[in-house]
Amino acid sequence: MNLTGSMLIGASAVRGSGRDLYAIDPARGVKLEPAFPAGTRDDVERAASLAQAAFDTYRNVPLETRAKFLETIAENILALGDALIERTHLETGLPLARLQGERARTVGQLRLFARVVRDGYFLDATIDPAQPERQPLPRVDLRLANVPLGPVVVFGASNFPLAFSVAGGDTASALAAGCPVIVKAHNAHPGTAEMVGRAIQQAVATHGLPEGTFSLLFGAGNEIGTALAEHPAVKAIGFTGSRRGGLALLAAANARPEPIPVYAEMSSINPVFLLPAALSARADAIAQGFVDSLVMGVGQFCTNPGLVIGIEGPDLERFRQAAAKAVEAKGAATMLTPGIFSAYADGEAALAGNACVKTLGRGAASDPAASAAGPVVFGTDADRFLKHRELEAEVFGPASLVVACKDQAQVREVAEHLEGQLTATLFLDAADEADARALLPVLERKAGRILANGYPTGVEVSHAMVHGGPFPATSNAATTSVGATAIRRFLRPVCYQNLPDALLPDWIKQANPLGLTRLVDGTLTPAA
Numbered sequence: 328m329n330l331t332g333s334m335l336i337g338a339s340a341v342r343g344s345g346r347d348l349y350a351i352d353p354a355r356g357v358k359l360e361p362a363f364p365a366g367t368r369d370d371v372e373r374a375a376s377l378a379q380a381a382f383d384t385y386r387n388v389p390l391e392t393r394a395k396f397l398e399t400i401a402e403n404i405l406a407l408g409d410a411l412i413e414r415t416h417l418e419t420g421l422p423l424a425r426l427q428g429e430r431a432r433t434v435g436q437l438r439l440f441a442r443v444v445r446d447g448y449f450l451d452a453t454i455d456p457a458q459p460e461r462q463p464l465p466r467v468d469l470r471l472a473n474v475p476l477g478p479v480v481v482f483g484a485s486n487f488p489l490a491f492s493v494a495g496g497d498t499a500s501a502l503a504a505g506c507p508v509i510v511k512a513h514n515a516h517p518g519t520a521e522m523v524g525r526a527i528q529q530a531v532a533t534h535g536l537p538e539g540t541f542s543l544l545f546g547a548g549n550e551i552g553t554a555l556a557e558h559p560a561v562k563a564i565g566f567t568g569s570r571r572g573g574l575a576l577l578a579a580a581n582a583r584p585e586p587i588p589v590y591a592e593m594s595s596i597n598p599v600f601l602l603p604a605a606l607s608a609r610a611d612a613i614a615q616g617f618v619d620s621l622v623m624g625v626g627q628f629c630t631n632p633g634l635v636i637g638i639e640g641p642d643l644e645r646f647r648q649a650a651a652k653a654v655e656a657k658g659a660a661t662m663l664t665p666g667i668f669s670a671y672a673d674g675e676a677a678l679a680g681n682a683c684v685k686t687l688g689r690g691a692a693s694d695p696a697a698s699a700a701g702p703v704v705f706g707t708d709a710d711r712f713l714k715h716r717e718l719e720a721e722v723f724g725p726a727s728l729v730v731a732c733k734d735q736a737q738v739r740e741v742a743e744h745l746e747g748q749l750t751a752t753l754f755l756d757a758a759d760e761a762d763a764r765a766l767l768p769v770l771e772r773k774a775g776r777i778l779a780n781g782y783p784t785g786v787e788v789s790h791a792m793v794h795g796g797p798f799p800a801t802s803n804a805a806t807t808s809v810g811a812t813a814i815r816r817f818l819r820p821v822c823y824q825n826l827p828d829a830l831l832p833d834w835i836k837q838a839n840p841l842g843l844t845r846l847v848d849g850t851l852t853p854a855a
């Protein structure tokens with residue numbers, strides 16, 4: 328596919344009339360052709376009006392059509408073949424094998440949502456039949472079903488140019504819910520965005536859906552992104568990226584005459600707790616696995632283990648030494664953008680220069696010419712950590728801090744002190760059960776996913792996954808941005824009281840034409 332640099336507004340390719348934006352090859356620091364001129368407020372208006380016009384038609388197509396549409400997007404992405412992977416590699420510096428894996432995840436995610444649409448559980452079909460004989464008052468017929476919110480604007484992340492971008496989890500779950508989607512392309516990978524955007528645009532045409540079901544705009548977040556967030560036709564926002572960007576969009580959404588929900592996934596340092604028996608039994612192996620997880624993807628995962636907590640003593644010292652040795656064997660690698668590299672360099676230099684922090688081990692030195700980050704492991708003690716909030720700031724990249732506590736009570740104090748997290752990890756053996764039990768209530772309040780004896784990097788896309796958590800991990804702890812339940816972010820319940828059967832959506836009609844399992848009078852009831 329030849330890249331044109333054009334935006335996709337409904338069925339049209341539209342050349343922006345704003346300033347030219349270019350992708351940068353972060354490994355060589357060179358501009359990549361073509362230019363992707365930014366859109367204007369007129370383009371925002373056109374995409375938003377088309378989305379609004381598409382909404383009632385799109386949400387009312389049969390669920391089977393919606394599911395097939397998602398599957399066609401997946402097939403169209405696969406049909407882009409190596410050209411997609413090569414362009415994404417050039418734009419992000421991410422290795423080809425990693426991108427092939429990410430493409431498989433993206434396609435798998437679209438197919439999972441096709442299944443979710445067909446299963447119909449997301450509709451929460453619920454029927455409280457009328458009870459005309461009830462005393463002292465009869466009960467009316469009440470039927471609940473979820474409906475989509477309306478057009479959704481998606482801001483993709485730089486660190487997952489496929490799985491959290493144009494056709495990533497936010498887009499897949501919003502389309503599955505029945506919401507038209509407008510994507511504000513990430514400026515770090517506009518060519519990837521155009522290719523994937525065309526795959527979606529073609530799928531819209533294949534299934535005869537209204538053209539406003541999908542649009543893709545280029546431009547600066549604080550210009551075109553804000554204009555999208557403020558547009559009255561837009562009813563929700565999905566965002567993955569920095570805390571600053573997420574908070575800016577939340578503020579814009581709340582300042583609207585009609586505030587709308589913002590599902591922003593932002594910042595997490597993913598604490599790893601080393602419980603005493605596990606640490607004593609396998610400090611070296613845990614340290615090696617921790618460092619492998621830390622440097623994976625140059626540490627550019629929102630689930631990167633940025634904080635390790637254990638009790639001071641010979642076992643923690645063995646862990647620190649093994650982690651230092653493991654990190655010293657690791658090389659530097661190119662980050663996603665020169666800007667992300669420079670934020671990493673600043674963040675790790677601030678920790679290295681902090682009087683409360685000791686550098687335990689450092690891998691190859693960073694190479695600014697190639698935006699290549701060298702990994703590093705720092706150490707401190709809990710007294711200092713608890714006093715200095717800056718030690719808790721996310722350093723996006725392969726840097727982590729080991730915190731030594733006096734005892735298990737101080738471990739709990741550190742856990743209690745932490746901000747909200749996407750994940751919390753426990754390394755534990757059978758003898759650690761009591762300590763783990765005491766920590767769990769704190770971790771349940773702090774994190775969206777609690778893992779045992781594993782590493783937080785690597786997020787399965789499945790029904791039970793939660794990739795969310797209290798602020799600042801996300802702006803809304805009640806949901807997840809990965810996994811089947813991500814669809815719920817873009818739905819709201821409607822109760823139909825005494826409506827004639829013919830006017831009801833199929834899923835709550837008396838005859839149950841879709842054969843769904845429904846909650847009838849409080850009892851889960853399979854189709855007859």
Ligand code: NAP
Binds near residue numbers: 514568571575592
């Ligand atoms: P980002 O700078 O927040 O950008 C994400 C998207 O939001 C981009 O399309 C961006 O557009 C837009 N945006 C940013 N600020 C905005 C604003 N004020 N108003 C409207 N739109 C706005 O995130 P990133 O480029 O992916 O990464 C930068 C930093 O984010 C990293 O250094 C890292 O600290 C953090 N990060 C965290 C995670 C995580 O999951 N926790 C993931 C990735 C990155 P523009 O680029 O045009 O502004």
